[in-house]
Amino acid sequence: MRNTTWGRAAFTAGPLCMVAYGLLRLIDDRHGPGPDWSLGHLALLAGLLLFVPVFAGLRDRAARGRGPVARALAASGAVVGLAGAAAGAVQAAVDLAVAYCSADRATMDRLFAHVQSVPGVMPVVYTVGPVLFYVGLVLLLVQLAAQRAIAPWRPVAVVAGVVVTAATLDLIPVGGLLFLLALAPLGPRGEDGVQPAVRSSATTGTSRPPRAACSLKSAKEGSTAI
Numbered sequence: 001m002r003n004t005t006w007g008r009a010a011f012t013a014g015p016l017c018m019v020a021y022g023l024l025r026l027i028d029d030r031h032g033p034g035p036d037w038s039l040g041h042l043a044l045l046a047g048l049l050l051f052v053p054v055f056a057g058l059r060d061r062a063a064r065g066r067g068p069v070a071r072a073l074a075a076s077g078a079v080v081g082l083a084g085a086a087a088g089a090v091q092a093a094v095d096l097a098v099a100y101c102s103a104d105r106a107t108m109d110r111l112f113a114h115v116q117s118v119p120g121v122m123p124v125v126y127t128v129g130p131v132l133f134y135v136g137l138v139l140l141l142v143q144l145a146a147q148r149a150i151a152p153w154r155p156v157a158v159v160a161g162v163v164v165t166a167a168t169l170d171l172i173p174v175g176g177l178l179f180l181l182a183l184a185p186l187g188p189r190g191e192d193g194v195q196p197a198v199r200s201s202a203t204t205g206t207s208r209p210p211r212a213a214c215s216l217k218s219a220k221e222g223s224t225a226i
């Protein structure tokens with residue numbers, strides 16, 4: 001995980017932006033052009049962009065000190081998740097552009113129908129593509145849990161967030177809070193920011209004399225030589 005203020009903040013800010021989008025969506029009873037629609041989709045776009053360092057950090061943690069298979073799995077999870085984030089970002093940008101060009105919901109519906117009629121747009125931007133975001137996130141967290149780098153409940157919390165969001169879009173704030181629960185405590189050092197204990201000489205099979213003892217031994221040898 002990237003040991004930077006930006007990288008650490010993204011693990012909290014990304015899910016919070018998803019919560020903000022869900023709340024603004026609930027406020028917008030018309031689901032049409034207006035400040036609620038625009039602010040909500042700007043929050044969604046910001047949240048998806050903030051997940052770029054999140055995926056990079058999870059990939060780094062899952063691959064650090066591991067073999068080629070683990071590194072390949074971590075890279076694959078990150079690529080899948082980033083592809084989903086890109087699809088979701090394009091969808092949010094289209095929603096913003098359509099709302100900007102529309103005076104009412106009926107006009108938006110016509111523009112959406114025109115955009116979605118373009119071959120490939122529906123699966124890439126609306127149906128299959130955004131799902132990859134959740135797939136990649138779950139894959140990386142499951143890998144980290146299998147490596148005992150994070151607690152097992154973290155991927156479970158993300159899966160629960162995906163399930164409630166898929167059940168109804170009105171529960172997007174709940175899903176965002178579950179994502180926040182799973183991701184926010186992750187730090188750059190270890191599980192919940194706790195560094196692993198340093199191995200003792202008994203476990204490593206090596207003996208390292210104290211510095212004072214070494215100095216005393218050197219002094220004795222020096223006096224004998226004189």
